[in-house]
Amino acid sequence: MSTYLMKNSIVLSVILLLCSCATEPQDPLAYSLLSNEKAIYRVMRPDNPKDEAYKKYELQLFYTKIDSTAGDLNFTDYTFHLNDDHYFYPASTVKFPIALFALEKLANLPTISKDTPYRINGDSLTHTIKEDIKKIFAVSDNKAYNRLYEFLGRDHINQRFRELGLTNTRIHHRLSTANAADSIHRELIFYAQSDTVRIKAKTAAKIIPLKTEKIKKGIGFMQNDSLINMPMDFSKKNYFPLEEQHNLMKRLFFPEAFSKDQQLKLTKEQRQFLMDAMRTLPYELGYDRKEYYDSYVKFFLFGDQKDDIPDHIKIYNKVGYAYGTLSETAYILDTQRNISFLLSATMLVNENRIFNDNSYEYEEIGIPFLAQLGRELYFYEVQRKRE
Numbered sequence: 001m002s003t004y005l006m007k008n009s010i011v012l013s014v015i016l017l018l019c020s021c022a023t024e025p026q027d028p029l030a031y032s033l034l035s036n037e038k039a040i041y042r043v044m045r046p047d048n049p050k051d052e053a054y055k056k057y058e059l060q061l062f063y064t065k066i067d068s069t070a071g072d073l074n075f076t077d078y079t080f081h082l083n084d085d086h087y088f089y090p091a092s093t094v095k096f097p098i099a100l101f102a103l104e105k106l107a108n109l110p111t112i113s114k115d116t117p118y119r120i121n122g123d124s125l126t127h128t129i130k131e132d133i134k135k136i137f138a139v140s141d142n143k144a145y146n147r148l149y150e151f152l153g154r155d156h157i158n159q160r161f162r163e164l165g166l167t168n169t170r171i172h173h174r175l176s177t178a179n180a181a182d183s184i185h186r187e188l189i190f191y192a193q194s195d196t197v198r199i200k201a202k203t204a205a206k207i208i209p210l211k212t213e214k215i216k217k218g219i220g221f222m223q224n225d226s227l228i229n230m231p232m233d234f235s236k237k238n239y240f241p242l243e244e245q246h247n248l249m250k251r252l253f254f255p256e257a258f259s260k261d262q263q264l265k266l267t268k269e270q271r272q273f274l275m276d277a278m279r280t281l282p283y284e285l286g287y288d289r290k291e292y293y294d295s296y297v298k299f300f301l302f303g304d305q306k307d308d309i310p311d312h313i314k315i316y317n318k319v320g321y322a323y324g325t326l327s328e329t330a331y332i333l334d335t336q337r338n339i340s341f342l343l344s345a346t347m348l349v350n351e352n353r354i355f356n357d358n359s360y361e362y363e364e365i366g367i368p369f370l371a372q373l374g375r376e377l378y379f380y381e382v383q384r385k386r387e
Helices: 003-020 028-032 038-044 052-057 091-106 129-139 142-152 154-163 242-253 268-279 362-383
Strands: 060-069 072-080 118-120 188-191 196-199 220-223 226-228 313-322 325-334 339-348
Touching: 028 060, 028 072, 028 362, 038 052, 038 362, 052 339, 060 242, 060 362, 091 129, 091 142, 091 154, 091 242, 091 268, 091 313, 091 325, 129 142, 129 268, 142 154, 242 268, 242 325, 242 339, 268 313, 325 362, 339 362
Parallel strands: none
Antiparallel strands: 060 072, 060 339, 118 188, 188 196, 220 226, 313 325, 325 339
8 A cells, every 4th residue: 555645544534533523625725735745835835926836837726526416416626727828738648638539530430449450551560549548548658649649630639629629729749759740640551350441641731839828938948959048939739728638537537517519429338448548557557567656657646656556546547747847637536435536737847947958846846746736635535524
């Protein structure tokens, strides 16, 4: 069991006793940010200038409390500086919708499935969409994402966002590869049982640069080992606003809360497969548990430790980190205590304000903050009264 939760489980009964007599905070998210725990305090110090956490760290948070009354689900949302117009680099969080949309597309291709072997024309190795999706969530594999990006095509991805009413998101490029924004999508060849199916090469529309606030960041950036003394322009990068990340997660786990036209087009089997993949830990796919520890890509609650995550805590999530920005969106479930909540966060940890220099405070500030925030809200959920 996680060392932190093991230690705190000793005092949970005390917490429950004390809190049963106390008034619950009207805003549990704001209350959690008042914690004196070091990881929270150094970001949210009360002696900081007003809104310093947002100005310096570009912190945005979205927490949803979930209740069930007479069989009806009730959601109560709490946010901190949530703003779709304030750009942050989403990094690997974009892999979440691409996995969703890849499964949706398979429904329109009856001769192939997620288990059908395929390769990209010009490559020798074969893969399956099932393997790609598992790798995306277990270890955030970039190559798996890039293959699904080829399969879907940039235009289809962005059209699907618009159909779902997630109109601020833009997916412009592949990840960690040369010519990431190339508009040519290569041909894919699927080896179905009865036939060979080709997904023809296609050309995506030209990228329209984003026009939003905070699109240029910092005081400089590294390019070809040289420092460019001007803000870095993110206008042609991917964008996946925190509110739209959070609402896409809600669509997956609570489809009944949305109208039919804004629900995901997944079969029951596809939806279950995706949820199982999202909570899969690296060792379950055969990765070395010492190198790819349980919290390798799960920051909330456990990101600042390498202990095993307890079996009764399921974290269905996607993280992203690059250019000093850390983000995560998650549905967190404790089957032992029968509690669940949605939590999404993004923050920038770049003290020198130079981008692309690989000098960021992920381990010192960012991941500890997200881990402690998850714990603060988890313990709130443990003690709160249910409707």
